[in-house]
Amino acid sequence: MGIKSFMGKRAEPEKPAEAPILVKDYMTENLVTFRENENIMDVMEKLIKHGISGGCVVNEKMELLGIISEGDCMKQISDSRYYNMPMSDLTVGKRMHTNVETIDGNMNVLDAAKKFIEMKFRRFPIIEEGKLVGQISQRDVLRAALKLKSHNWYY
Template sequence: MNDPKQSPHAKNFMTHYVEVVTPDMTLTEVIRFLLKHKLSNAPVAEIKHDKKFLLGFISEGDCLKAVSNELFFGNPSPPQSAKTIMTAHPICIAPETELFSIVSIFTSHNVHHLPVVENGELLGIVSRSDILKEMETYYSQIVHTSDHERQLRDTSQIMNLRFNIDRG
């Protein structure tokens, strides 16, 4: 980022390598995957030609609900899989989504991770900690710039994101 007044975009700080769950993984496989990789959630994606296409998102909470229901009520028919318990159509952002727009989505929708998607392809992921780190870096850069002036931003574009979200 060369211009300190220009805030960064998702492509500048997203995590590029993302562990994914495939839609046909069983509930047990998904739980083991999350535990093995120490993840609280993961994208569910179809892999075609070395590209990952986002289908949904699956969390520890989704797994807890599914496994407790199965243990309490008995085995469902058909058996649970990532596809049957995932949250379909998660909130997504584009690689060009600007920092303050992403912050707005995180705070307005209480999500912990946002998949970065372009034409259905999963390119990366942004977490709350990624955003906090990027905000701190951006803040330090702006505050320490000698010509820093406190100016009001045009928030109309950011505010519109509260209602117009690309769901990939």
């Protein structure tokens, strides 16, 4: 007969359950948006005034139509000079990108970081029930990462 231990099985120490860090917790909700018929010169002024590199183009119902960026404006400046065309006639609708990738507000921020790397975008709009409700940028993901630095990175 062998020796029997009556200690029983030792339980692993419990790790506190951590809630996932979601995109909607870090997205920007107070957005600078643009309209399809807005002049490119006005867009450039807003980009500079607000210190942003681009923004969402929406209609009066806040439905996403596209994205316009400072790169789009730069292309317009170059084209206008090359083709000797006035910029005063050019609208957002003629320069915006309409094939826009969005992100689910309930996505984990770390998964969003991977999508930023794969897609090479600076921002992703967040849509709920067909309406623009926010936007997450690479900077927003970095803010979330700083908050996570004392936690476990793996979920």
